[in-house]
Amino acid sequence: MSKISKNYGWLNTRPNSSKTLLERAKREVPGFSDHIRKFEEQITIKSYSPSTVFSYSRCIAQISLYCKKSPLDLDPDEINSYLFSLKSDKDLSDTFFKHTVYGLRFFYRIYDLEDRAIRLPSMKNKRKLPVVFSQEELRRLFKAPQRLKQRILLCLIYAAGLRVSEVCKLKITDIDFDRKQIHVRESKNNKSRYVVLSDYIASGVRLYIKGSKPKEFLFNGREKGSPLGHSAVQQTFRLAMKKSGIIKDACVHTLRHSFATHLLEQGVDIVSIKDQLGHARIDATMVYLHVAKLERAQVHSPFDKLYTS
Numbered sequence: 001m002s003k004i005s006k007n008y009g010w011l012n013t014r015p016n017s018s019k020t021l022l023e024r025a026k027r028e029v030p031g032f033s034d035h036i037r038k039f040e041e042q043i044t045i046k047s048y049s050p051s052t053v054f055s056y057s058r059c060i061a062q063i064s065l066y067c068k069k070s071p072l073d074l075d076p077d078e079i080n081s082y083l084f085s086l087k088s089d090k091d092l093s094d095t096f097f098k099h100t101v102y103g104l105r106f107f108y109r110i111y112d113l114e115d116r117a118i119r120l121p122s123m124k125n126k127r128k129l130p131v132v133f134s135q136e137e138l139r140r141l142f143k144a145p146q147r148l149k150q151r152i153l154l155c156l157i158y159a160a161g162l163r164v165s166e167v168c169k170l171k172i173t174d175i176d177f178d179r180k181q182i183h184v185r186e187s188k189n190n191k192s193r194y195v196v197l198s199d200y201i202a203s204g205v206r207l208y209i210k211g212s213k214p215k216e217f218l219f220n221g222r223e224k225g226s227p228l229g230h231s232a233v234q235q236t237f238r239l240a241m242k243k244s245g246i247i248k249d250a251c252v253h254t255l256r257h258s259f260a261t262h263l264l265e266q267g268v269d270i271v272s273i274k275d276q277l278g279h280a281r282i283d284a285t286m287v288y289l290h291v292a293k294l295e296r297a298q299v300h301s302p303f304d305k306l307y308t309s
Contacts, residue, residue: 025061031070035107036060042110047190051165056103063100071107076119079104083121129291130257131250138258144240152201152208153219153228153236157252159198161259161277163187164234164252168227170218172209177202184278193278260285264292 026033036057043053060071063082067074086097101120108117133141138158145151157167166184174183180197214220219228237252263273274285
């Protein structure tokens with residue numbers, strides 16, 4: 001195991017420890033506090049999501065602690081050596097490497113150090129095909145949790161194609177039972193949208209609200225008045241997967257992938273699915289064309305239909 005994974009490899013799965021990492025860098029690396037403050041201000045102003053700000057910040061903290069220098073004081077050889085260590089470490093994910101490169105590139109550009117940003121490696125966009133649940137697997141998954149709150153939580157993510165961050169921030173007032181809509185507010189890229197509310201889910205949500213009596217957020221966290229945490233959603237999903245006996249390389253986001261794929265298979269057009277998902281670009285939605293099982297019409301000349309329709 002390399003020095004990096006030995007000391008910091010667990011960061012990918014323990015967000016609270018990552019916060020401790022930032023505090024360590026502020027204490028131990030000269031100039032880091034001022035630099036990271038400016039970095040977080042600028043990246044937030046440019047409307048990056050809180051999770052992106054967090055991921056980039058922890059990667060910058062790690063390289064600063066590893067080299068015992070602020071990123072402004074690093075020379076190209078030190079950066080290359082560090083990136084090589086990341087790439088060589090099988091215990092660290094490709095995502096961590098990517099966040100490090102993107103974070104450093106953004107960091108140097110806010111300090112007008114474009115030459116350093118350009119020297120960083122370009123990132124190839126390797127998009128994997130999404131994992132999708134079958135309808136039978138979904139029925140088993142949704143049946144697994146004992147508590148109604150957990151069943152409604154997982155069902156709602158699939159039924160409306162929500163991200164984890166979106167379902168956690170949902171408020172009771174965002175559920176419009178009359179218009180059969182859910183108002184998703186200021187999600188990724190600060191965009192809001194309306195998504196469909198299933199009649200079946202609406203009945204379940206009403207029953208859950210009546211029994212659990214949430215106050216402001218639809219799914220309350222441990223502290224009064226706080227939203228449900230991302231880790232709680234992920235834990236609920238993992239336990240449901242284990243209990244249902246589903247063996248797939250799946251995560252909570254697989255429910256959103258399944259929502260899009262199943263709509264496509266049921267004849268909904270790709271543009272409508274894009275709007276429901278809140279994608280900024282249609283090419284992000286097009287990936288589901290590669291996994292959906294669609295019936296292909298036999299190729300024919302359109303002239304054959306010209307006088308028969």
